[in-house]
Amino acid sequence: MVIFALLGVNLISAIILAFQGDRRHAAELNILGSAATFAVSLALAFRVYEEGPFITGDGFFFVDAFNVYLCVLTAFVSMTTAVFSRKYMAHERKHGKVGHKGMRFYHAMFQVFIFAMLLALLTNNIGVLWIAMELATLSTVLLVSLYRTPAAVEAAWKYFILCGVGIAQALFGTVLLYFASEKIFGEGSKGLLWTNLSAVADKLEPTVLSLAFIFFMVGYGTKVGLVPLHNWLPDAHSEGPTPISAVLSGLLLNVALYALVRCKVLVDGATQSHMAGHIMMIFGLLSLLVASFSLLRQRDIKRLFAYSSIEHMGIATFAFGLGGPIATFGGLLHMLVHSLTKSSIFFTAGHASQMHSTQDMSGIGGLIKGNPLAGWGLMLGVIAIAGMPPFGVFTSEFLILTALIKEAPYIMPFFLLGIVVAFAALFRRVMPMVFGPAPSNQKAVKLAHLPVLVHLGLVLAIGLYLPAFLSDWFHMALKILIK
Amino acid sequence: MSTSFAAEINSVLAALILLTSFGLLVQRRIYGLLHIFAWQGLLLSISTAIVGYTAGLHHLYISALLTLTIKVIVLPYILYLLIHRLRIHKEVEDMINIPTTMLIGIILVILSYHLMSPIRELSTLVTRSTLAVALATVMLGLLMMITRKKAVTQIIGFLAMENGLFFAATSATYGMPLVIELGVALDILIAAFIFGIFFFQIRTTFETLDLKAMEKLKEEE
Incomplete structure (x- = not known):
């Protein structure tokens, strides 16, 4: 029942917003829908916490510690993004970047996108997982091209084609999986x-x-944005509206990685070897290194943080590939803290580019004077994402590193190199934007500070003290992931 | 119809499907592409129906009907309308290196047979030998998307890939469960609407459907 409520809220909100999405209170409706989803997801999480994993809907849905924490995260970040998007999109609309139809489409598709991700997380059926992942792509493709600039259309086309091709490979994988399982279970779902x-x-x-x-x-690696399948990601993140960049980076990549990890558990069980883990380690490490060196060459603020997302998804993929309780715990934690931190960075980056009417980093400066909260928000966000203590990203990266030193010390230098280069590249770019001289065209913009503060506060809290229920949850998830 | 006879018909159909894949790879005229694509869908649909008949699985008839409606009627019709509306039916794509593309295509087919050989050993179905053709169709669709530079031809390549996936599902396992097939069909239909919208967006922003115009987004420095 809870699951149907969870999925239903989004669908109903999507239908209402498809007709009312350009009205005066549409943004509030959007927040209300997302908040309701978050409340229901909490109820679901409590049930799992009290009673353990359960299967429902004739085996169609399956909820355990692994997916329920991602559900809560998805619902939470989509709620804060809806709060952020209220002022952000009002500004974009005032400046004529989107029209009436665009707003309706934006709000409806935002809810469909959340629906698709929750369906992907909650379903027990590997085939439906694929369908939901494809739906998540399709619902965001036209959002990336919302502004209709040549660059936005190009980015959306790239996103559509590359992810379409990628996800088709995952369907072939699903066919092969079904081929193997049919021998045991026979025909049928x-x-x-x-x-x-x-x-x-x-x-x-x-x-x-x-x-x-x-x-x-x-297939799913393309959606996670792993090198060399990452080409769509920086374009889609930089050209789409910022709230969409935040949810793509903070949520969609996580869901794709979730799909991959679920498949890995099955493959590990069948092969009784580390084959899958090794492949994931190679892809993860390559993504970490390529993305961190690419960070050095960026000029566009949203592109910069898109590459940072590739880097962090690389770290998480690497952690799951490494396996073992400590690395897997680190990977789970990393997905959580990266999602919270990165979406808050996208919020402030969106504000910064609105204040300066450009996404070019050389045109952005003096944030700390222009708007102290935005300046500190960006600065602290970057400190957190670069893996400095006392933020949560430090904890997860430290855990992964500890496991790495024990399991495969010879890879450790490459891993550290990636993290250090990313750290340097980010600070080189961000310091001038925050503390440098303010350009003359800087203007005051109505900002939504609450989401940024809440996200960074949570990441800080997780870094200082991992709450008992969270670590219980991760331990429950570990039992599923490690046999 | 005896099982071995059905298997032989199926192999012939698989060979024809592979032939249409190569046809798609080298056809330069847009209407020509559309015709080959529709033929491929028809062959796929017949093959699915035959498998359904010999294996006595009635849900495959539904799949065959679904393929017939979507891949042979709806999608070619939507594409036809788009091509007509956008007035690009006379366009001929200039392609270089057709022999090289064909050669890469042949290598991909051999590779597919090699990849699928362990699975052929494991399968007991009459359709097992066609699994390699299915993978080859997927690969050739991919190759087509890489070599072609027009939005419409890339989409046809994408749909040909989907055909290959569908063929793989029938030949490896007698089709996926019906829920999945319906879901996949729905996704393809949504994708069709999206690329329809896209063609207009690309046309209005770039004034052409040639993707060579789209090379603005590159790594800067």
Whole structure:
């Protein structure tokens, strides 16, 4: 019941907003819909926390500690993004960047996008997971091209084609998985249910599953934004409206990684080897290194943080590939803190570019004088994302590093190099923007500070003290991920 | 119809589907592409129906009907309307290196057979030998998307890839569960509407559907 309420709220909000999305109170409606989703997701989380994982809807839905924490995160970040988007989109509309139809479309698709991600997280069926991932892409493609500038249309086309091709590979992987499971379960949806598959994972044909994993890796890896499949990501993040960049970076990448990790559990069970883990480590490390060196060459503020997202998804993928309780715990925590930090950075970056009417970093300066809260928001966000203590990203990266030193010390220098280069690149760009001289065209903009403060506060709190319920949750998730 | 006879018909159909994939790869005229794409869908639909008949699985008839409606009628019709509305039906794509593209295509087919050989050993279905053709269709669609520079041809390549995936599902497992197939069909239809909108957006912003015009977003420095 809770699950239907969770998914229903978004769909109903989407339908209402499709007709009312350009009215005066549309943004408030959008916030209300997202807040309702968040409340229901909390109820779901409490149920899992009290009673443990459960299957419902004739095996169609499956909720455990792993996906319920991502559900709460998705609902929470979408709520704060809706709060941020109220003032941000009002500003964009006042400046004629979007019209009536655009606003209706924007609000409706925002809710459809959240619906697709929640469906992907909650479903037990690997096939439906694929369908929901595709739906999540399709609902955001036209949002990326919302402003109709040549660059935005190009970015959206790239996003559509590359993710379409990528996700098609994942469907081939799903076909192969079904081929292997059909021998055990016979015809029908039973053979695609994750809970069934993971129960008999050791009986699945290892050669087929290894081949399937390659296709899953390429398919869902494209959506995670792993190098060399990352080309769509910086474009889509820089050209779309900032609230969409925030949810793409903070949520969609996580959901794609979630799909990949679910598949990895099955493949690990079948092959009884580290094949899948090694592939993920290679992709993760490559993403970390390529993205951190690419950070040095960026001029556009949103592109800069898009590359930073690739870097951090690389770290998380690497952690899950490394395996073991400490690294996996670090990976789970990293997904959480990266999502919170990165969306708050996108909020302030959006404000900064509105204040200076440009996304070019050389045109942005003196944020700390122009608007102290925005300046400190960006500065603290970058300190957090670069992995400085006492923020939560430090904790997760430290955990991953500890496991790495124990498991594979010879990779450690490369991992550290990536983190250090990213740190240097980010600070080189951000210091002038925050403390440098303010350009003459800087103007005051109505800003939404609350989401930024809440996100950074949470990341700080997690870094200082990991609450018991959170670590219990992660331990419950660990039991699922490590057999 | 005996099983071995059905298997042979199916192999012939698989060969024809592979032929249409190569046809798509080298056809330069837009209407020509559209025709080949519709033929590929028709072959796919017949093949699915035959598999459904020999295996006695009635849900495959629904899949065959779904393919027939979407891949042979709806999508080609939408594309036809778009091409007509955008007045690009006379456009001919200038392609260089057709022999090289064909050669890469052949290598991809061999690679597909090699990749799928362990799976062929494991399968007991009559359709097992066509799995490699299905993967080859996916790969050739991918190759088409890489080599072509027009929005419409890239989309046809994308849809040909989807055909390959569908063919893989029928030949490896006698089709995915119906829920999944319906969901995938829905996704393809939504995608069709989106690329329809896209063609107009690209046309109005770039005044052409040639993707060579789209090279603004590059790494800066």
